[in-house]
Every structure is written in C-alpha cells, then in structure tokens.
Amino acid sequence: MAKKEPVIEVRNLYKIYRIGQNKVRALNGVDMTIYRGEFCSIVGTSGSGKSTMLNMLAGLEKPTKGTIKIAGKQIEKLSENQLVKFRREKVGFIFQSFNLLGTMNAVENVALPLSFRGVPKRVRLKKASAMLDLVGLKTQKKHRPNQMSGGQQQRVGVARALVVDPEIIFADEPTGNLDSHTSAEVMELMRKVVMEQNKTLVMVTHDNHLATFADRIFHIIDGKIVKVEERDHRDAKISEAATVEELLQRSARENVEDTIEEEDPEIAESDDAVMEEKEEKMEEEV
Amino acid sequence: MWIAMRISDLLRMSASNLWRRKMRTILTVLGVVIGTASIIVMVSIGIGQNRSLMAAIEESGSLTAIQVYYWGSSGNTDELMLNDSMLEEFAAMEHVKSVTPTLRFSVVMKQGAYINTYASINGVTQDVLDKIPLAEGRLPDKDADSLEFVVGSMVARDFYNEKTQKSYWETQVMPDIDFVNQPIFTVFDRDAYWNAQNGQGDPPKKYLLQASGMTTGGEGDYNEYCWEIYCHIDALKATLKKIFRNKPIPGQPTQKNGKPYAEFCYENVIVDVDKMENIAEILQTIQDIGFQAYSNAEYIQSMQQQSKTTQMVLGGIGAVSLFVAAIGIANTMMMSIYERTKEIGVLKVLGCAMGNIRTLFLMEAAFIGFIGGLVGIMLSYGISALINKFAGNLMGNYYYMGADSSISYIPLWLVLAALGFAVMIGIISGFIPALRAMKLSPLAAIRNE
Numbered sequence: 195m196a197k198k199e200p201v202i203e204v205r206n207l208y209k210i211y212r213i214g215q216n217k218v219r220a221l222n223g224v225d226m227t228i229y230r231g232e233f234c235s236i237v238g239t240s241g242s243g244k245s246t247m248l249n250m251l252a253g254l255e256k257p258t259k260g261t262i263k264i265a266g267k268q269i270e271k272l273s274e275n276q277l278v279k280f281r282r283e284k285v286g287f288i289f290q291s292f293n294l295l296g297t298m299n300a301v302e303n304v305a306l307p308l309s310f311r312g313v314p315k316r317v318r319l320k321k322a323s324a325m326l327d328l329v330g331l332k333t334q335k336k337h338r339p340n341q342m343s344g345g346q347q348q349r350v351g352v353a354r355a356l357v358v359d360p361e362i363i364f365a366d367e368p369t370g371n372l373d374s375h376t377s378a379e380v381m382e383l384m385r386k387v388v389m390e391q392n393k394t395l396v397m398v399t400h401d402n403h404l405a406t407f408a409d410r411i412f413h414i415i416d417g418k419i420v421k422v423e424e425r426d427h428r429d430a431k432i433s434e435a436a437t438v439e440e441l442l443q444r445s446a447r448e449n450v451e452d453t454i455e456e457e458d459p460e461i462a463e464s465d466d467a468v469m470e471e472k473e474e475k476m477e478e479e480v
Numbered sequence: 481m482w483i484a485m486r487i488s489d490l491l492r493m494s495a496s497n498l499w500r501r502k503m504r505t506i507l508t509v510l511g512v513v514i515g516t517a518s519i520i521v522m523v524s525i526g527i528g529q530n531r532s533l534m535a536a537i538e539e540s541g542s543l544t545a546i547q548v549y550y551w552g553s554s555g556n557t558d559e560l561m562l563n564d565s566m567l568e569e570f571a572a573m574e575h576v577k578s579v580t581p582t583l584r585f586s587v588v589m590k591q592g593a594y595i596n597t598y599a600s601i602n603g604v605t606q607d608v609l610d611k612i613p614l615a616e617g618r619l620p621d622k623d624a625d626s627l628e629f630v631v632g633s634m635v636a637r638d639f640y641n642e643k644t645q646k647s648y649w650e651t652q653v654m655p656d657i658d659f660v661n662q663p664i665f666t667v668f669d670r671d672a673y674w675n676a677q678n679g680q681g682d683p684p685k686k687y688l689l690q691a692s693g694m695t696t697g698g699e700g701d702y703n704e705y706c707w708e709i710y711c712h713i714d715a716l717k718a719t720l721k722k723i724f725r726n727k728p729i730p731g732q733p734t735q736k737n738g739k740p741y742a743e744f745c746y747e748n749v750i751v752d753v754d755k756m757e758n759i760a761e762i763l764q765t766i767q768d769i770g771f772q773a774y775s776n777a778e779y780i781q782s783m784q785q786q787s788k789t790t791q792m793v794l795g796g797i798g799a800v801s802l803f804v805a806a807i808g809i810a811n812t813m814m815m816s817i818y819e820r821t822k823e824i825g826v827l828k829v830l831g832c833a834m835g836n837i838r839t840l841f842l843m844e845a846a847f848i849g850f851i852g853g854l855v856g857i858m859l860s861y862g863i864s865a866l867i868n869k870f871a872g873n874l875m876g877n878y879y880y881m882g883a884d885s886s887i888s889y890i891p892l893w894l895v896l897a898a899l900g901f902a903v904m905i906g907i908i909s910g911f912i913p914a915l916r917a918m919k920l921s922p923l924a925a926i927r928n929e
C-alpha cells in the first residue's frame with residue numbers, strides 16, 4: 195500500500211491506572227500511525243488495552259503520557275469542551291451495544307448527531323434516510339431499536355457514525371453482540387462503505403477473523419503493539435490461526451523475559467504479512 | 481459557539497424525555513401544582529382582604545384628609561375659632577392642598593304630616609357640591625333668592641308623622657315627602673319654635689324652601705351623600721345673616737358683650753394634605769394651635785401593615801409547599817440522570833456540546849415547573865371560587881360592608897408571578913442535576929453493564 199497522508203499519529207502513549215497501591219499499565223508505550231482512507235483493526239486478547247487505546251484516540255480519556263495527533267491536532271491537550279467539539283466535527287463512533295436511543299426510531303437516531311450541529315430537522319432527516327438506504331435498511335426506517343434485530347440496530351449505528359461525514363470512524367467491538375454470520379455481514383458493510391466514502395476506520399476486536407477484514411491489523415498485547423500486519427484484500431483469505439497462537443505464546447514469554455521481542459525472527463517469517471519492530475517503524479516514519 | 485443545537489430540538493428532546501417517564505413526571509408536576517396553587521390561594525386571600533380594606537377606606541373618605549373640629553369654647557373668652565381667617569392660616573401651611581369648611585345648621589322642616597325638628601343643613605363649597613351624584617333636579621344655585629339645597633335620598637327617613645308620632649324606624653315605611661316638587665316649611669330659629677310649642681312667645685317665621693335636586697341611591701344602595709342635606713356655604717351664610725340680622729346665630733359663639741362675631745365659625749373643617757407621609761406633621765401643627773384634629777391615615781397605615789403581614793405569612797405558608805415541590809423536582813432530575821448515565825455518555829461521544837446537555841436537563845426541570853405552574857393556576861382559580869362562594873357567606877359579610885368584597889382575589893400579576901416563580905423553582909432545582917449530567921464521563925457509553 196502506497197504511503198499516504200497520516201491522519202492519526204500516536205507517539206509513546208502510556209495509560210496507567212492506579213488502583214490502590216497497584217499500577218495497571220493499560221497502555222505501555224504505544225506508537226502507531228494510521229493513514230487517511232485506511233481500515234485498521236486493533237486486535238488483542240481481553241484486557242490487552244484495545245478499548246483503552248480507542249478511547250484515547252477518540253478523546254474520551256486522557257493519556258498518562260505521550261502524544262496523540264489527529265488530523266494535525268494534538269488532542270491530549272484539549273479541554274473537555276474542545277474534545278466534544280472535536281468529536282462532533284471529526285469523529286464517528288460505533289458502539290458494541292449499539293447505544294441507539296430507545297425513544298427514537300431509526301431515522302431519528304441516525305439524524306441525532308446532526309442535531310448537535312444545528313442542522314435543521316428536514317435536512318437531517320433527509321440525510322439520515324439516505325444513510326439508512328446505504329446500509330440497506332430501506333424498510334425499517336420508522337422502527338424503534340426494540341423493533342429491530344441486533345444486526346439491523348448495528349446498521350443503524352453504522353449509519354449514525356457515517357451521517358456526520360466524519361474524518362475518522364472508531365468502532366469498539368462493533369459486532370461483539372452479534373452472531374458470526376451477522377458479524378460478517380456488518381463487517382462487509384463497514385468495509386464497503388468506508389472504501390466507497392474513503393473514510394478512515396479504526397476498529398477494535400478480540401476476534402482475529404474479524405480483524406482480517408481490515409487493511410492493516412495492529413496486534414496489541416499487554417498495552418504494546420507487537421505486530422502490524424498488512425493485508426491485500428484482493429488475495430484469498432489467509433489463515434491467521436498459527437500467528438495468533440504464536441503471538442500469545444510470545445506474550446506469555448515476554449512476561450518472563452522482557453527483551454525477547456527483538457530476538458524472535460520466526461514470527462516475522464512464518465507469515466506473509468509484514469511485522470515491524472517498533473524501533474524500525476519509528477525510523478521509517480521519521 | 482459551542483451551543484450548537486437548535487432551541488426547537490432541545491425543547492423536543494427534553495419534552496420527550498419527560499413524556500417517557502409519564503408517571504414520575506406527573507407526580508413531580510403534582511408537587512408543583514399543589515405548591516403553586518397554595519401560594520396563589522394564600523396570597524389571593526391576603527389581597528382580597530387588602531382590597532376590602534381599601535374599599536372600606538374609600539367609602540370613609542380620602543386617605544390624605546385631616547378632620548379638624550371645634551367643639552365650642554368653654555368660656556366665651558376663647559379667641560380660638562375655626563373661622564375663615566383660621567382657614568387661611570391652614571391653607572398657607574406647607575403640604576396643605578385644600579381646606580374645606582362645612583357649616584352645619586339645624587332647622588325644623590315640615591311637609592304635609594311629616595316633620596323633622598332637627599334637620600341639619602350642610603353648607604359646603606362648590607367643589608363638594610360638584611361631587612354629589614344627582615338622580616333628579618340640579619345642583620343648588622348659590623345666588624338664588626331663597627336657599628336652595630340638595631337632599632340625600634335617605635333624608636326622608638329622619639322625618640316622622642306629627643299626628644301618629646310614628647317614625648320610619650317603627651313603621652318601616654318611607655315618609656312620603658316630595659322635596660323637589662313640593663315646598664317645605666322651614667323654621668331656622670329652633671329655640672323660638674320650641675318655645676312657641678310650649679306656649680311661650682310667638683311662633684317664629686316659616687320659610688318656604690324647595691330642594692333643587694335629589695341624590696342618587698335608595699334603600700340598599702347607599703352612598704356618601706345620601707344621608708344629608710347640602711347647600712352652598714355662602715348661600716347658607718347669607719340666609720342666616722339675613723334671618724337673624726344682628727342677633728346671635730344659634731350654634732355660633734358670641735363675643736363677651738353678647739354680640740355675634742363678624743365671621744362664621746365652623747364646626748368641622750377638612751384639611752387635605754398632598755401626601756400621606758406629611759399627614760403626621762400637619763396634624764401635629766393643627767393640634768398645637770389648639771384644635772381637635774385627627775386623620776384615619778395612621779389607622780389605615782397600621783391596617784395596611786397588618787394586612788401586608790398577613791399576606792406575607794400566608795404567602796410563606798404557600799412557599800413552603802413550593803419548596804417541597806422543588807425538592808421533588810431535584811430528586812426526579814437526579815434519578816433520571818442516574819438512569820440515563822449511559823445515554824448521556826452516548827450523547828457526549830456523539831459530540832453533543834456540554835452546554836447543550838446542561839440546557840437539556842434545565843429545560844426538563846423548567847418544563848416541570850411550567851406545567852405544574854399552569855395547572856396550579858387553574859386549580860387555584862377553582863379553589864378561590866369555592867372559598868368566595870362558601871366561606872364568603874360565612875364570614876365575609878361580618879367583616880366588610882362592601883358589596884363586592886371577595887375573600888380571595890387573584891389579580892393577573894399574581895398569576896404571572898406564580899408561573900414565573902414555578903418555572904424559576906424548576907430551573908433552580910434542576911441546576912445541580914444538570915451540572916452533574918454535563919460533567920458525566922462519556923466513557924459511561926462504552927461500558928457494557
């Protein structure tokens with residue numbers, strides 16, 4: 195994939211939670227660059243820090259240390275008011291539990307973020323309706339969330355994230371509450387829409403298979419990016435299982451020996467995806 | 481700048497949030513309804529009382545008037561007299577607007593079988609005459625050949641039948657006297673009349689007088705002027721001077737040598753002061769000269785003060801219930817925010833400005849106040865009507881004679897003030913919950929419960 199304009203640049207990011215005497219290093223020195231128009235997934239086991247990472251990117255939480263630059267703006271320095279404004283103007287968000295407002299029907303839910311921008315009712319309902327057409331919900335427009343299936347609700351969620359024409363869309367386990375078939379459908383939809391509209395999508399998942407829908411996959415273990423995979427979706431599907439097993443093993447070893455990361459050539463060679471060491475990656479981008 | 485949402489959207493959202501929890505909203509609104517209604521009803525009772533008081537005052541005369549009396553001197557040596565020179569002295573005082581003397585003179589009047597041996601004629605100024613409402617005839621002409629006067633519509637009551645010696649108070653039948661169209665025999669020298677009645681001396685001269693007009697009013701419809709006979713003061717003076725010539729006029733003080741004074745002496749003078757707060761000063765000055773003087777301003781002021789206190793106490797009782805309603809609103813808003821933590825988080829993640837979120841919750845609280853206030857106003861009109869209907873019959877008539885005095889009266893300003901107050905209470909009690917909602921973390925949206 196050709197080098198493009200970076201839209202998210204994360205440098206040396208730490209998030210440390212203090213619980214009593216204990217310190218939990220949810221993010222332990224993360225560097226990552228995401229380019230415009232990319233579909234990236236962040237994948238890792240439960241507790242590895244994926245959600246923490248995404249929340250930082252979306253400005254929902256402040257990092258302990260490090261910088262996050264999104265669309266040229268250092269967001270870790272913004273006040274809460276400015277962050278809300280930043281999200282309103284630049285960010286779309288897809289939730290695991292859909293989080294549609296129960297009092298509103300599908301169109302109204304999709305139109306909601308537009309109302310925060312002061313868009314007149316007629317205009318935003320029209321836009322929202324077009325978005326619902328795009329995600330394939332022509333007939334459920336007047337349905338309330340409790341009158342729709344999970345998959346349909348998440349389509350509404352996707353439409354809601356897209357309707358504001360954001361630069362970046364974040365999705366935290368967007369298919370976490372859906373069965374595997376519906377998950378695949380929603381993933382395909384997101385892929386398609388993101389490609390068509392040339393949006394940047396950052397998705398968090400613990401499911402390796404779902405992660406492969408992305409152009410690039412960031413593997414995160416214990417708050418560190420350990421591997422970045424690139425995928426060409428014109429190719430046939432590639433089994434990830436072996437790699438993930440190995441990654442897990444490596445993570446287990448890492449806990450014992452801290453420096454093992456650098457002397458592990460087999461992982462990089464065992465897969466046709468590219469794995470970059472952090473140091474290398476940084477040099478490359480400087 | 482960050483207030484991005486339209487007012488119409490904010491209104492719609494907060495209204496739909498209230499609608500979602502109908503039962504809870506209704507109960508909270510009910511608290512405000514009771515609070516508003518009790519404030520309005522309580523204050524309306526205070527206002528009703530005050531109005532009756534003011535009506536009573538109006539009936540009793542001007543608020544700024546000082547009544548000055550001269551009860552006659554113990555010895556004839558007394559130079560102090562309520563005469564025209566004294567009146568000029570009063571009029572020259574600062575703050576005195578006008579000085580109105582009344583010359584009262586008692587006569588014997590008779591028409592047909594009916595007689596009044598102690599009928600009072602009040603000589604008043606033209607200003608006073610002009611105020612008298614007439615049902616019939618015209619005002620007296622001061623330059624007429626014989627004395628003209630206006631008769632109060634109730635004056636006939638004071639006449640009795642000379643033959644049967646029965647008065648109106650015994651028969652309950654109004655004496656049939658036609659003051660305006662039939663002449664009345666009038667005797668000015670009452671002493672001579674009684675002497676003649678007792679067989680001493682000649683009967684005094686009778687004059688044939690005729691009233692020029694009759695005041696309005698009748699039984700059950702009284703007014704200030706319906707009890708008396710009024711004539712122009714100068715005409716009365718001239719008539720008396722002519723009739724008694726150089727003899728002393730009955731009721732008037734005489735000099736040491738038994739001669740009458742050149743000037744008439746009044747029994748009663750009304751001094752009108754420009755402002756109520758100057759009454760005390762003028763009153764003191766007049767009393768220092770040596771006259772009896774009093775004004776009902778002090779009494780009225782104390783009554784008004786008392787009425788104000790009552791109003792405040794009543795309003796305070798009402799305010800307590802509205803305060804309880806305010807706590808109810810705050811509680812409801814708090815509950816609703818706890819319930820909607822996640823939803824608020826979603827709004828924040830989706831970019832709803834913090835100020836908008838605060839406004840949203842303030843509006844909800846204000847809505848509760850507004851609706852409660854509206855319904856409360858309607859309720860208070862009902863309660864007020866009931867009070868006036870039932871309690872009014874029980875006690876109203878004992879206290880005040882005024883026909884239109886209602887116990888509870890709701891003026892428009894009270895309605896508007898109560899509504900504004902209810903909305904304000906809603907906003908105040910919604911303030912802390914709204915701040916809380918605004919400060920909630922957007923992360924609440926992410927967490928899966």
Ligand SMILES: Nc1ncnc2c1ncn2[C@@H]1O[C@H](COP(=O)(O)OP(=O)(O)OP(=O)(O)O)[C@@H](O)[C@H]1O
Pocket residue numbers: 211212213218219220238239240241242243244245246247400
């Ligand atoms: N608010 C918090 N306070 C303390 N520790 C936290 C907090 N949020 C997250 N953590 C810890 O940080 C680590 C990373 O959490 P995070 O939610 O990012 O994991 P995750 O990768 O999203 O896991 P999952 O797949 O289960 O959602 C975990 O060990 C978690 O216990």
Ligand SMILES: [Mg+2]
Pocket residue numbers: 244245246
């Ligand atoms: Mg997570």
